[in-house]
Amino acid sequence: MLTLDVTTVLMVLTAGISMYAWSNQELMESWIMRPYVMRQHNEWYRLLTSGFLHANWSHLLFNMFAFYSFGQAVQDIFVGLSGATNGLLQFLALYLGGIVVSDLPTYFRHRQDPDYRSLGASGGVASIIFAAVIFSPTTKIGLLFLPPQLGIPGFIFGFLYLAYSYYQGRRSGDNINHDAHFYGALYGVVLTLVLYPAAAAYCWGQIQAYLF
Secondary structure, three states: OOOOOHHHHHHHHHHHHHHHHHOOHHHHHHHOEOHHHHHHHOOOOHHHHHHHOOOOHHHHHHHHHHHHHHHHHHHHHHHHHHOHHHHHHHHHHHHHHHHHHHHHHHHHHHOOOOOOOEOOOHHHHHHHHHHHHHHOOOOEEOOOOOOHHHOEEHHHHHHHHHHHHHHHHHHOOOOOOHHHHHHHHHHHHHHHHHHOOHHHHHHHHHHHHHHO
16 A cells, blocks of 8 residues: 655655745745744744744755755655555654744743744754664764765764754854754654653664764
């Protein structure tokens, strides 16, 4: 039986909506994350809809390239472990939940700022990447579009990614929502281990074998 390719569906939806929003300012303004407006008008749907918007081509392509690079593998693992229906639902909870949960700290941090806006699927993408790292912690990850063989092991990448995102999130000032990256990654780790507790021992075993 064929399994629905949710990764591709999400990519097509995100690309289509993002491109349409570039020429439709009304949609952009009504879907983008604006904590102050959300608080004033109870528009909590923006936590999710903002994940289907991107600022420009480079923003969209970078996120979708990262999602494509890891999404299919994670989807296949979930389906293999839990079956088609449950696996795909878990995958959606990981990606869409990552978008929503990763934006909650940003909401609380900026809910008094009427000018703050945020958009992009980075939180969901980070969740997917870190789920992949849990299942394959020693697989090398290429940086800045370098091939994997020139990259670094996933568990080292994960540590550096979290440290950098946390630092930049506290520093701020570059118009990138680093908090979404940080909390999306944490959500990916937590949900994956909640769904598959045995993955923790497997991950640690792989890291130990690599190091020792």
